[in-house]
Amino acid sequence: MKDGGKKRGPTSADKVLGVLSLFSAERPVWSPERAASRMDVSLATAYRYFNTLVASGMLERLNRNRYVLGPAIVELDRKVRAADPVLKLAQPVMERLLRRLREPAAILLCRYYRQKVMCIHQETNRSGEPVSSYERGAPMPMFRGATSKVILAHLPPRTVVDLWRDHRRDIVAAGMGPGFEDFKAALRALRHEPVNVSSSEVDAGRTGIATAIFDDSGRVNGSLSMVLLSPPANKRAVARLTMAVQAAAREIERGRGVAAMKAG
Amino acid sequence: MKDGGKKRGPTSADKVLGVLSLFSAERPVWSPERAASRMDVSLATAYRYFNTLVASGMLERLNRNRYVLGPAIVELDRKVRAADPVLKLAQPVMERLLRRLREPAAILLCRYYRQKVMCIHQETNRSGEPVSSYERGAPMPMFRGATSKVILAHLPPRTVVDLWRDHRRDIVAAGMGPGFEDFKAALRALRHEPVNVSSSEVDAGRTGIATAIFDDSGRVNGSLSMVLLSPPANKRAVARLTMAVQAAAREIERGRGVAAMKAG
DNA sequence: GGCGTAATTATCACTATGTGAGAAAATTCA
DNA sequence: TGAATTTTCTCACATAGTGATAATTACGCC
Incomplete structure (x- = not known):
């Protein structure tokens, strides 16, 4: 679990991708607010992360405050299977x-x-x-x-x-x-x-x-x-x-x- | 196809996620070099993007110079199905x-x-x-x-x-x-x-x-x-x-x- | 259908961090 | 082992991501 190599701060994209791993079978719906406190970033930043992921289809906005993993993942998995x-x-x-x-x-x-x-x-x-x-x-x-x-x-x-x-x-x-x-x-x-x-x-x-x-x-x-x-x-x-x-x-x-x- | 709203530069995470959309059934394998020229970023940056995606499992390194969509996608799609x-x-x-x-x-x-x-x-x-x-x-x-x-x-x-x-x-x-x-x-x-x-x-x-x-x-x-x-x-x-x-x-x-x- | 509240976006100053060019290191293959 | 390629590292610079707060929008409720 400990990093083998030299330490390096997580890049911005790392954190954006990290949002995806919040989602689980037990908790498939997340709000920017909850994600913000869970990831130790400001609410504004959480919204930025969510918007980035929604824009790419990795997240989908169900309705106000409720986001789930998005259809781009379904699309990508088909490509994984094909490849x-x-x-x-x-x-x-x-x-x-x-x-x-x-x-x-x-x-x-x-x-x-x-x-x-x-x-x-x-x-x-x-x-x-x-x-x-x-x-x-x-x-x-x-x-x-x-x-x-x-x-x-x-x-x-x-x-x-x-x-x-x-x-x-x-x-x-x-x-x-x-x-x-x-x-x-x-x-x-x-x-x-x-x-x-x-x-x-x-x-x-x-x-x-x-x-x-x-x-x-x-x-x-x-x-x-x-x-x-x-x-x-x-x-x-x-x-x-x-x-x-x-x-x-x-x-x-x-x-x-x-x-x-x-x-x- | 044209952006509806006001223009805004693509964020770094946007570009990292954009790498994923390079992969298709026709071209399921990409190298950092090819991705760099396709996305108009330097080779070093392309390597950074690929490393970020590999770290999150969204990409997988087959071998030298050959990357494919990774197993995290398979994992995520299961969560999508479950949710x-x-x-x-x-x-x-x-x-x-x-x-x-x-x-x-x-x-x-x-x-x-x-x-x-x-x-x-x-x-x-x-x-x-x-x-x-x-x-x-x-x-x-x-x-x-x-x-x-x-x-x-x-x-x-x-x-x-x-x-x-x-x-x-x-x-x-x-x-x-x-x-x-x-x-x-x-x-x-x-x-x-x-x-x-x-x-x-x-x-x-x-x-x-x-x-x-x-x-x-x-x-x-x-x-x-x-x-x-x-x-x-x-x-x-x-x-x-x-x-x-x-x-x-x-x-x-x-x-x-x-x-x-x-x-x- | 308008109002009130909560969610979302925009603004802005600041500093962190992502960037490219090139050097260094590591890996592969003969 | 050595040559060629891939991959990482270094560093200076400027971009772009960040938090706090304000402005705006959207939703639900009566």
């Missing part, structure tokens, strides 16, 4: 993988982002209630669940050190402690299994089967995981699903290579 | 509406935004290829298609004037010209029909059946529309679908009223 080669490749693979299953399940594509794992895409075969609450943009716990663990296992050492520094508590609570050496040993162990299977670590009764996805330089790009509503019948079933997930991940990686060649 | 009461109410209604159909179709929820209509949500019964290319965040033509027309019909006069000023060409091309009076007459006509049915105006062979959704102050909030891959068999079928769309829109509006009461 994401892994998503484009993964989506049909995820659909196919899901279609082979008869039990209620979800397939998740996730990525590492800011000491968290974020869901990029979800495919589910339950039309009504989703099997997993992890829809696009949702953060997943970093140290629990197959989805995160397979990513964690392959993060660069530098990142692992940072995580240990900032989240020692959570790591120990997840049974990967108590020391840094223990943590590293746990990651090493995870690294040796191509697929991780975890049960009831994120949601009670759910089983996650996940494997890492690598980019062409061998760095971990994210993970592909299958979330099962109820535990598989037997070891045989687990083995079958494990193979399917692994095969799908390889297919995505292979496609990625082809896409890179095309682009290059 | 959107209309979306939350509409989604189940859209699913139900779709389930009643046997023919390939899509249900669209759209909104007015910056002289365009933007798709907020799409439900489709074709798992593979989507029936409509209008996914969340996609802009729709403002003057063609049932989806846009029913919104256009109910926009406030002030907005209608702006649209005429900025898009006279498109309006005339869409057959709502040649004068402003003709345009207003066309809108009046649209306003008198509760549901609009248009064929092949956006995509050849497709039929759109749309109706406006209003908020509790009577302002148009957006539209609900059904897009059919192939034209309906007969007038009777059209009438049936028309009723269904209208009923769904009313249901969303009713729910919205309830939600407002709950929130208030």
Whole structure:
């Protein structure tokens, strides 16, 4: 959490962008006044910030004193999706993988982002209630669940050190402690299994089967995981699903290579 | 396109946010150098802008010289979805509406935004290829298609004037010209029909059946529309679908009223 | 439909901070 | 390891962001 490098005052644009992070699911509506006191700027400045963000569409004025995140974000996310080669490749693979299953399940594509794992895409075969609450943009716990663990296992050492520094508590609570050496040993162990299977670590009764996805330089790009509503019948079933997930991940990686060649 | 009010120099944050609008589906990757020349700032400043945006997660550095829109956008869009009461109410209604159909179709929820209509949500019964290319965040033509027309019909006069000023060409091309009076007459006509049915105006062979959704102050909030891959068999079928769309829109509006009461 | 109150914008003096040009450092690739 | 490029740093300067307050506008209420 502490700044690694030399200190530098936050620029004006930093503060304007900082306004956006005030908005959350719990508090989706903000007034300039409340934002001003929260950010330690004058009311006039808060209005200036809000106006800047409204002008760019990042905020929307509902009515007097009530602002919410704006439609430019929706527009931008579409561009993010369009520009994401892994998503484009993964989506049909995820659909196919899901279609082979008869039990209620979800397939998740996730990525590492800011000491968290974020869901990029979800495919589910339950039309009504989703099997997993992890829809696009949702953060997943970093140290629990197959989805995160397979990513964690392959993060660069530098990142692992940072995580240990900032989240020692959570790591120990997840049974990967108590020391840094223990943590590293746990990651090493995870690294040796191509697929991780975890049960009831994120949601009670759910089983996650996940494997890492690598980019062409061998760095971990994210993970592909299958979330099962109820535990598989037997070891045989687990083995079958494990193979399917692994095969799908390889297919995505292979496609990625082809896409890179095309682009290059 | 011309600024309505008094001129004011763009603030620094404006320019930083302006960087984001450089990114498009056609050009999803930008370098500080290219951005600098495009925005008429020095290279050093472009680097400062990019660093600010990367720090907030709005941009992501792929590798040397290559930046793309970042994961913070994905995170923010999830918050937008979570905070959107209309979306939350509409989604189940859209699913139900779709389930009643046997023919390939899509249900669209759209909104007015910056002289365009933007798709907020799409439900489709074709798992593979989507029936409509209008996914969340996609802009729709403002003057063609049932989806846009029913919104256009109910926009406030002030907005209608702006649209005429900025898009006279498109309006005339869409057959709502040649004068402003003709345009207003066309809108009046649209306003008198509760549901609009248009064929092949956006995509050849497709039929759109749309109706406006209003908020509790009577302002148009957006539209609900059904897009059919192939034209309906007969007038009777059209009438049936028309009723269904209208009923769904009313249901969303009713729910919205309830939600407002709950929130208030 | 006008009035009163609260929200929003404009004004202004002041200083902070964003800016460009170039040098220095760091990173990448052969 | 070395050359070429990218990226950061330094610094002087002037712009532009800031807070306090006043003026204006918009909304709700009777």
